[in-house]
Amino acid sequence: MVTLSRIKHVRAFTVRGGGADYHDQGEGHWIDDHIATPMAKYPEYRQSRQSFGINVLGTLVVEIEAEDGTIGFAVTTGGEPACYIVEKHLARFLEGRSPTDYEKIWDQMFFSTQYYGRKGLVVNAISGVDLALWDLLGKLRDEPVYQLLGGAVRDELQFYATGARPDVAKELGFIGGKLPLHHGPAEGEEGMHKNIALLADMRAKCGDDFWLMYDCWMALDVNYATKLATRAWNECGLKWIEEAISPDDYWGYAELKRNVPKGMLVTTGEHEATRWGFRMLLEMDCCDIIQPDVGWCGGVTELLKISALADAAGKLVVPHGSSVYSYHFVVTRHNSPFAEFLMMHPGPTEVVPMFAPQLLGEPVPQNGRMRTSALDKPGFGVELNRDIALHRPYTH
């Protein structure tokens, strides 16, 4: 029987400037250009999401070193506070253990922090540790994570692109383009008109068959979302309306899903966490597609459970853009037929690695697709760029 090297040390670093905290971008980036949010009811916070702190956390880098010197790592959103949780609380459940104990480790990380965690930053930290553990497992077994998850069910991944230029995304070979919504209820009918005008312009540029979606980033109420969805469907053939209302308003999502035109999809989930949160979305019939972020929902160990719940309910799982961490999962799931690619070029007019500059060897879609063979490296198949300014704020 093969006995893998035990876990020797867990370390947590933070780093600024793009990467896993992909909202942490420079001036003039499409991702911070008057995008509708729940804070847009305050005019001073309407132009820039950074103005209210969307990039306040920064990236969490988790490193797990085995006794034989092998290092697994992962990146997610969490920054310095997540480093504290990893070093001062979570590390104790890993050091000295086998990396194959990921079920027990996850259970102890979650239930030991349940009194102050359950969702958000704490589960981001747990997710980062879990992803690093799967990376380590793959490196120790010399297998890509997707092989550890049961192997690929398809030879290639296909992607839709998220960004301000669906017309460019079509030229680049993506199967669809998801636009950020720019105007919410606080901007009234004028804002609604601008939302529809932008979508109509993109429909004219992209033709009738290209998927167009709107990402509403929690900014709307049910009435506004219903009106937007109805006009966008009737006038522009919108394929789905994403994360239209507060993630906590399960009742509102259920009502919105009843309200939207037949054939249109309602999606959400990137700010939901754990099997229990997604069970609520599924059992209250809140959406057609769930979109967990594997770096925020609990990691691969938890996403396996979430995905099985969705599969049993006949729902698709299309993880929120999270680079290789979602690709290795999506390629193994029958109910994950495509993936998201977040366009991190400022325009966006080019395909650039999503978590740049943090991951060396990060694969990107070519013509909107990625061969499964592009993932054929141990673990998640990437290495940490150690030329970036890694800071370890806490030790244990």
Ligand SMILES: C[C@H](O)[C@H](O)[C@@H](O)[C@@H](O)C(=O)O
């Ligand atoms: C484009 C959206 O406003 C978010 O920035 C995006 O990260 C997320 O909602 C997505 O689905 O990609």
Ligand SMILES: [Mg+2]
């Ligand atoms: Mg989204």
